[in-house]
Amino acid sequence: MFDLSMMMAKIVVILVGTLGVVPVMVWFERRGAAWMQGRIGPNRVGPFGLMQPLADVIKFIFKETFTPRGANKFYYLMAPIIALIAPLCALAVIPFGSKAFVNGHEVILQVAQMDTGVLFILAFAGLEVYPVILAGWASRNKYTVLGALRGSSQIVSYEISMGLALLSMLVVYGSFNPHDMVSWQQGSLGFIPRWGAFVNPIGALIFWISIFAETNRLPFDLAEGESELVAGYHLEYGGMKFAAFFMAEYVAMIMASALISTLYFGGYGILPGMEFAINLISNFFAFGEVGMQNTKAVFEFISLASKIAVFMFLFVWVRWTLPRFRFDQLMDLGWKILFPIALINLVVVTIGVYYFNS
Amino acid sequence: MGTINISKKYTAREKAYLPAILIGMKITLKRFIEGFLFRKSFTIMYPEQKRTYSDRFRGMHFITVDPTKTENCTACFLCETICPADCIHIVADEREEENNPYGVKKEKKPVSFDIDALRCCFCGFCEEACPKDAIKLSGNYELAVSSREEAIYDLDHLKRNMNGRQEKI
Numbered sequence: 076m077f078d079l080s081m082m083m084a085k086i087v088v089i090l091v092g093t094l095g096v097v098p099v100m101v102w103f104e105r106r107g108a109a110w111m112q113g114r115i116g117p118n119r120v121g122p123f124g125l126m127q128p129l130a131d132v133i134k135f136i137f138k139e140t141f142t143p144r145g146a147n148k149f150y151y152l153m154a155p156i157i158a159l160i161a162p163l164c165a166l167a168v169i170p171f172g173s174k175a176f177v178n179g180h181e182v183i184l185q186v187a188q189m190d191t192g193v194l195f196i197l198a199f200a201g202l203e204v205y206p207v208i209l210a211g212w213a214s215r216n217k218y219t220v221l222g223a224l225r226g227s228s229q230i231v232s233y234e235i236s237m238g239l240a241l242l243s244m245l246v247v248y249g250s251f252n253p254h255d256m257v258s259w260q261q262g263s264l265g266f267i268p269r270w271g272a273f274v275n276p277i278g279a280l281i282f283w284i285s286i287f288a289e290t291n292r293l294p295f296d297l298a299e300g301e302s303e304l305v306a307g308y309h310l311e312y313g314g315m316k317f318a319a320f321f322m323a324e325y326v327a328m329i330m331a332s333a334l335i336s337t338l339y340f341g342g343y344g345i346l347p348g349m350e351f352a353i354n355l356i357s358n359f360f361a362f363g364e365v366g367m368q369n370t371k372a373v374f375e376f377i378s379l380a381s382k383i384a385v386f387m388f389l390f391v392w393v394r395w396t397l398p399r400f401r402f403d404q405l406m407d408l409g410w411k412i413l414f415p416i417a418l419i420n421l422v423v424v425t426i427g428v429y430y431f432n433s
Numbered sequence: 434m435g436t437i438n439i440s441k442k443y444t445a446r447e448k449a450y451l452p453a454i455l456i457g458m459k460i461t462l463k464r465f466i467e468g469f470l471f472r473k474s475f476t477i478m479y480p481e482q483k484r485t486y487s488d489r490f491r492g493m494h495f496i497t498v499d500p501t502k503t504e505n506c507t508a509c510f511l512c513e514t515i516c517p518a519d520c521i522h523i524v525a526d527e528r529e530e531e532n533n534p535y536g537v538k539k540e541k542k543p544v545s546f547d548i549d550a551l552r553c554c555f556c557g558f559c560e561e562a563c564p565k566d567a568i569k570l571s572g573n574y575e576l577a578v579s580s581r582e583e584a585i586y587d588l589d590h591l592k593r594n595m596n597g598r599q600e601k602i
Contacts (some may be wrong), residue, residue: 107465107469109474110464110465110467110468110469110474111461111464111465111468111477112464112473113464113467113468113473113474113476114468114475114476115474115476115478198516352514392461392462393458393464394460395461396454396457396458396460397454397457
């Protein structure tokens, strides 16, 4: 019973945290874009326009539920559901803290403890191709099919360099378990923390570029190129079904940010300088070992959240800086540049690990 | 005449692409900070704050009036003749003596003076053709109406009070 309630609590934290961040991100995306372009952005609804996503949702709910003629209704409705569920499932394996003590029981702060956690994440990240294909094909429209074609080929080709970059990191950590990865990154390399990004910078860069393609964000949002494909694969979707796709994009962004933080930037490992704050608080309230560990868990969660926030900001920042790639340029970058570099990097890292371990 | 080849060889720095990205991101970050911290923006908050165009802007038409609120128009049909869009329709009549303070100067008057703003192309030829400086184009650019009938400006509408070329608020 205790395990079940703790599991429910963890799921609620992840779900509420993720879905609660989405409207804020939507607001920040629009407001940040406006600031970067010398505009003001949405500022009418609520203070600083913060209620704008709420107004959008109300509008979405009252829109007509519409299915285009000739569409395959089952797959048409299935696509936004998969789009939303796949990244949320992948988030289940991301640890958001080491452990906490509740009523004397030890609780590991991760929804699903799996030794093959990273493979699980990769599997569900790979599932993100399906909503693109299903939505494009099931809505029976030339433009959506074109968008689905582009999107799926893009995601499949970038998954390879992403996988290779990940593999080079797995060689370093020697484990599939996210907890082991984070604890490996706890030490320090002289004056910088021993994060994966400092051990394997090329891998981190390739992984970072690939997650832009994976989440269909600019400069790789060919699947929804407005100028040539009207809206891309979700052209025939309206109302809440479109909102589901829209939310899925942001959930995927959060998932990708959490993944890159865990793999390359120390995950929930506390940021440099926070140890001092933990000691200060623990000494001030005279916490025992249990209280100290719980305080540490809170700070670990804050560390992960701030790392995710930095990557979310980077997503927005890059989106409003770079123009969209042409399709052949995108494929060239994926297959002719990132893939060979990732392969060479994997070999170099493997040799390095062998040299250091022997 | 041969073909001009405008393609160029890219340098290694340009091929690497990342330095250019960093320069671009530096610029957007600067703009972001300017907008976020210093509230710098070029937006005109439209319904509250209106943009003023120059006096040469050609917006909604009006007809000038003399101090007795009599229109300066003498229904000479020059504007209707020159109008390339055929949007001016005038019905002329003789002006009564008592309403004619300047004696012989305004013998004719328009009984009705309709401008179909949906046909009008705002070329300003009517203003140039007018010998009495009666018809003019104002700086008003808010021409939206909710029905086609409202887009036909009649004499009453054209004789509205103006402040120079700007609408009187």
